[in-house]
Amino acid sequence: MSLSKAEEQLMQILWKQEKAFMKDLIEAYPDPKPAPTTVATLLKRMQDKDFVDYKQYGRSREYFPLVKKKDYFSKQVNGFIKNFFNDSASQFASFFTKETNLSKEELEDLKKLIDNEIKNK
Template identity: 45%
Template sequence: MKELTKAEEEIMQVLWDLDAAFVKDIIDQLPEPKPAYNTVSTIVRILQQKGFVGHEIQGRFHKYHPLITKEAYTKSLMKGFVKRYFSGSYRQMVSFFTQEDKLSLNELEQLLKELKDKNP
C-alpha cells in the first residue's frame, strides 16, 4: 500500500471520521487557514487514483468515502516503518523506544498487559 503525503493523510483522517463527505464537508472539518476548494478536490482525486477513496454521484456533486480503513492503513504504515528502520524486528523497535523514551518497568509491564488482553 502506498504511503500518504501529509495533505492526503489529513483528508483521509476527515473521511475516516465522517465515513462519507462532499468536498465542502471535508473543508469544514479542516483547521484554519482552510485550503481552497480546488486544492481539496485535487487531493481527493489523487486519493481516488491511489485507490484510497471511492465516490458516488449525488446530483451535481461527488460524495467521497474511504475504501481503506484507518486500521488497515495504520497496519501497513507501521509494517513499512518497522521494516525500514528496524530490519523488520518489532523487538528492536520496542527496545529502541524503551531506551529512547526511558519507559519505566511499570510502564512496560502495563503495555505488555494491554497487548495480552487484546491478543489472548
C-alpha cells in the same frame, strides 16, 4: 501505496466522517482552510491510488474511504519496522520503550497488552 502528508490529513478527516461532501471536508479542516481546488486535487490523487471513491448526487460528490484506518496504519507501522529496524519487532520495541520516556505505569500497561497477546496466540 502510501499517502502524502496532505493526503493523510484529508484521509483522517474522511475516516472520522465516514462519508462527506467537499464542503464538509473543507469545514473539518483547521484554519486556514485549504482552497476547494486543493482538496479536489488531493481527492483525485487519493482516488487514483484507490483510497477513496464517491457517489454522484446531481452535481455533488459524496466521498467515502475505500481503505480502513486500521489497515492503513498497520501497513505503515509494519513498513516502518521493516525499513528502520531490520524487520525486527524486538529492536523496535527496545527503541520505543527506551526513547519515548514511558512511565512505569505505561510500561506495565504495555506488558499487560503483550501478555494478553501471548495468551491469545
